[in-house]
Amino acid sequence: MIAARLQSGPFDPAAEQAALLAGRTDLGAAVQFTGLVRADDGLAALTLEHYPGMTLAQMQAIAAEAAKRWPGVLGSIIHRHGRLLPGEPIVLVTTASPHRGDAFAAAQFLMDWLKTKAPFWKKEEWANGTTRWVEAKASDDAAADRWA
Known part of the structure; x- marks a missing residue:
């Protein structure tokens, strides 16, 4: 089972991994990825907006496909979601399995x-006060396409 959650506040990666692994002795590998807001040349903040019901449903569908x-x-x-500052975590993916290959593949x-x-x-949101919406990247699409 892979659970999905949306939240505005920070998370503790170590606590999340400990909760996932608690009491499990059948697992041989745990993989964790934390995505952070990168301070690109004067980036002051990144705001993530979403439609709650649709976003969580899609996250759950992605988790179900991985499972x-x-x-x-x-x-x-x-x-x-919400306004995040450079250095703050955006996303956490934690996977665990009996073997490392599956844990890495599922996380990717x-x-x-x-x-x-x-x-x-x-x-x-930039330090000079300007804002812009981030467009989709071809490199992200190519990475996702390899799983088709």
């Missing part, structure tokens, strides 16, 4: 599909 492809994998996805799949299929809209 179908890698049946032995446990995991969780946490994605934040989850991130690739979150980047391209979860309906989030990102607005950059």
Whole structure:
């Protein structure tokens, strides 16, 4: 099972992984990815907007697809929304399985599909006061396409 969650506040990656692994002795690998707001040349903040029901439903569908492809994998996805500052975490993907290959593959799949299929809209706010919406990247689409 892979759980999905949306929240505005921060998360604790270590606590999330500990909760996922608690009491499990059948797992041989745990993989964790934390996406951060990158301070690109004067970026002051990044605002993530979403439509709550649709976004969570799509995150759950992505999690279900990963669970179908890698049946032995446990995991969780946490994605934040709202105004975030450089250095703050945006997304957390944690996977665990008996073997490392499945844990790594499931984590990569989850991130690739979150980047391209979860309906989030990102607005950059710059130190000079300007803002702009972030457009989709061909490189993200190509990464997601490899899982088709």
